[in-house]
Amino acid sequence: xxxxxxxxxxxxxxxxxxxxxxxxxxxxxxxxxxxxxxxxxxxxxxxxxxxxxxxxxxxxxxxxxxxxxxxxxxxxxxxxxxxxxxxxxxxxxxxxxxxxxxxxxxxxxxxxxxxxxxxxxxxxxxxxxxxxxxxxxxxxxxxxxxxxxxxxxxxxxxxxxxxxxxxxxxxxxxxxxxxxxxxxxxxxxxxxxxxxxxxxxxxxxxxxxxxxxxxxxxxxxxxxxxxxxxxxxxxxxxxxxxxxxxxxxxxxxxxxxxxxxxxxxxxxxxxxxxxxxxxxxxxxxxxxxxxxxxxxxxxxxxxxxxxxxxxxxxxxxxxxxxxxxxxxxxxxxxxxxxxxxxxxxxxxxxxxxxxxxxxxxxxxxxxxxxxxxxxxxxxxxxxxxxxxxxxxxxxxxxxxxxxxxxxxxxxxxxxxxxxxxxxxxxxxxxxxxxxxxxxxxxxxxxxxxxxxxxxxxxxxxxxxxxxxxxxxxxxxxxxxxxxxxxxxxx
Amino acid sequence: xxxxxxxxxxxxxxxxxxxxxxxxxxxxxxxxxxxxxxxxxxxxxxxxxxxxxxxxxxxxxxxxxxxxxxxxxxxxxxxxxxxxxxxxxxxxxxxxxxxxxxxxxxxxxxxxxxxxxxxxxxxxxxxxxxxxxxxxxxxxxxxxxxxxxxxxxxxxxxxxxxxxxxxxxxxxxxxxxxxxxxxxxxxxxxxxxxxxxxxxxxxxxxxxxxxxxxxxxxxxxxxxxxxxxxxxxxxxxxxxxxxxxxxxxxxxxxxxxxxx
Numbered sequence: 010x011x012x013x014x015x016x017x018x019x020x021x022x023x024x025x026x027x028x029x030x031x032x033x034x035x036x037x038x039x040x041x042x043x044x045x046x047x048x049x050x051x052x053x054x055x056x057x058x059x060x061x062x063x064x065x066x067x068x069x070x071x072x073x074x075x076x077x078x079x080x081x082x083x084x085x086x087x088x089x090x091x092x093x094x095x096x097x098x099x100x101x102x103x104x105x106x107x108x109x110x111x112x113x114x115x116x117x118x119x120x121x122x123x124x125x126x127x128x129x130x131x132x133x134x135x136x137x138x139x140x141x142x143x144x145x146x147x148x149x150x151x152x153x154x155x156x157x158x159x160x161x162x163x164x165x166x167x168x169x170x171x172x173x174x175x176x177x178x179x180x181x182x183x184x185x186x187x188x189x190x191x192x193x194x195x196x197x198x199x200x201x202x203x204x205x206x207x208x209x210x211x212x213x214x215x216x217x218x219x220x221x222x223x224x225x226x227x228x229x230x231x232x233x234x235x236x237x238x239x240x241x242x243x244x245x246x247x248x249x250x251x252x253x254x255x256x257x258x259x260x261x262x263x264x265x266x267x268x269x270x271x272x273x274x275x276x277x278x279x280x281x282x283x284x285x286x287x288x289x290x291x292x293x294x295x296x297x298x299x300x301x302x303x304x305x306x307x308x309x310x311x312x313x314x315x316x317x318x319x320x321x322x323x324x325x326x327x328x329x330x331x332x333x334x335x336x337x338x339x340x341x342x343x344x345x346x347x348x349x350x351x352x353x354x355x356x357x358x359x360x361x362x363x364x365x366x367x368x369x370x371x372x373x374x375x376x377x378x379x380x381x382x383x384x385x386x387x388x389x390x391x392x393x394x395x396x397x398x399x400x401x402x403x404x405x406x407x408x409x410x411x412x413x414x415x416x417x418x419x420x421x422x423x424x425x426x427x428x429x430x431x432x433x434x435x436x437x438x439x440x441x442x443x444x445x446x447x448x449x450x451x452x453x454x455x456x457x458x459x460x461x462x463x464x465x466x467x468x469x470x471x472x473x474x475x476x477x478x479x480x481x482x483x484x485x486x487x488x489x490x491x492x493x494x495x496x497x498x499x
Numbered sequence: 500x501x502x503x504x505x506x507x508x509x510x511x512x513x514x515x516x517x518x519x520x521x522x523x524x525x526x527x528x529x530x531x532x533x534x535x536x537x538x539x540x541x542x543x544x545x546x547x548x549x550x551x552x553x554x555x556x557x558x559x560x561x562x563x564x565x566x567x568x569x570x571x572x573x574x575x576x577x578x579x580x581x582x583x584x585x586x587x588x589x590x591x592x593x594x595x596x597x598x599x600x601x602x603x604x605x606x607x608x609x610x611x612x613x614x615x616x617x618x619x620x621x622x623x624x625x626x627x628x629x630x631x632x633x634x635x636x637x638x639x640x641x642x643x644x645x646x647x648x649x650x651x652x653x654x655x656x657x658x659x660x661x662x663x664x665x666x667x668x669x670x671x672x673x674x675x676x677x678x679x680x681x682x683x684x685x686x687x688x689x690x691x692x693x694x695x696x697x698x699x700x701x702x703x704x705x706x707x708x709x710x711x712x713x714x715x716x717x718x719x720x721x722x723x724x725x726x727x728x729x730x731x732x733x734x735x736x737x738x739x740x741x742x743x744x745x746x747x748x749x750x751x752x753x754x755x756x757x758x759x
Contacts, residue, residue, distance in 0.1 A: 085592075085595055085596065087592075209614045210613065210614055212605075212608055212611075212616070212617070213608075213613065213614075215597070215601070215605075216605045216608055218595070219591065219592075219595050219597060219602075219605070220586065220590070220591055220605070222555070222560055222584075222586050222590060223584055223586055223605065223657075225558065225559070225560050226558045226560065226579065226582065226584040226667075227579060227580070227584075227605075227606075227608055227609035227661070228576065228579040228580065228609055229608070270596070273596060274596050274598065274641035275596050275597070275598065275601075276595075276596045276597060276601075278596075279596050
């Protein structure tokens, strides 16, 4: 019984627009100074004049690609927690790398961070293999423990002479603007390695991720590929630290890949999509960080990535929220139409098919609803070509008649089947048949008819429309009038 | 009966005094057997008897605590390309972004080198295997969109694509519909007629007698191994399944039916 929904929707739309547009108009008046700044900075960004900006943008996009590629394997291998632990475990390595070179030498930091990361992974492995603890507790310990050590070391460094000018605190949440030429080269190197290794050994990574037991049985050294993946992951994490920061780099690994997973069923496409989403988030993160007066890049990138994820969740073609809602709505409407057709058939049947047309009142009485509801239902049928009006009465068109017969046939066949083959009493079969009638396909129906020996009556004694009834009757249709059973068909 | 194998070729599978421990608990102890070529062998025993463990130990997925395994006369690692494997269905994540064709192509990886892509010929073989299990129309479907029986058939197609001489299958009949079960057993019998050797971990006593021409009764130890008629006796089954009366009574009934 569809109630008209147009009026409340329009109202909501108007309310929405008011709340959105009004403040913007208001803001244009009072914040002229900040508006100019924003535009100014945007223009400056896109002119790419600033070398540090160029490095920041290039670096951010490269790290987005690297994180997207590695993140894909993390998501399908269910290693997100592992990557989070690994990325937090590198912090002490960063501090020690600095202490060893006493400058913010990216290579020293890279080596220190990688060693710390691998140490963290080894610690987690040792905990699971020597104690009764499982992987989640072990990783949780490594994540928190190593990170704490790193924070302490960083604080100590800040207190050293010249320490608080090192910019090491930026490693917590990332500052893309601090990236220099060597950082970008490092990231470019990481991306090249990832793309090359994944490209050459794609099928090996695929089978070891999907079915490690089968991979082992066909002679592949599964452990080696696992370590290779972990090493590339460590590289991606460490190279991204400068821009995204230790705390949130795991998010940049997981979120673009998670968004990609929602949009495709094939791994190659997932890799590409994840890289693209990562690159987009990286670029936008650098942009907003620059324009927003030195907002930390890490959180901004993650926000962008999350926005992409939300859009993917909503708009994904098959699994997305919008798609699911649309499918349900379409299905519900089809069921309603078919129920109306069925009701019309029954009204005609109750009168012994003497007349071909039905009045709105008869339909409303039969379904125990208001005249408005019946009117709306018939309008829908008309719209789909299943019914035509004849004054205050209406009749079914040949396609409408065909579908009505099919639904009634499905319903009664199913009732007979349940009653006959499953020994369910005749007064219990109606409700299930009400649902099944809409989904039975032609092949199932042929099988049912055969199984039930082409029976003509359902458990309640009503006629089951057969193929001749459906096609024979509509075959007699010539001039656009509705058709029904004539008296001789009884 | 066995046209392909010459008389002096090594046996497809030789297991000598194999023991396997898992988390310090003994799961298999002193298993010793030789499987002749061209047979359809069923491995039966109660839950936790070590049946899957035996398969995994043969392939080197689980380490041996003692003993050795030879496949066609050589250690498994040297002859792994002659062995096809069908794992348990639940061991895989069905949400993984691959379609049916991708999975069957994995069966060809053992014949390709590292870093080599599957060729057109590999794709043709994969398609032929899909055709044998009636799954070719589903080639582009993501594997999570299949029924249990269909998933099992995809695994089977992958094993067939390996073009092996010895097949190891871990509970392929669990959770499949009747028509898939019939299709699988027909396929296995075809393999046997072509001289292949098939070992199947099986969960259902009633059908074990009917499907396999040799049976292995396993409950941590190997309790019996030989032609089905000789091995499938109440005494052997009692020893394998322990004092589980409901199983016993079912089996007594089955044996009684055959004597009628």
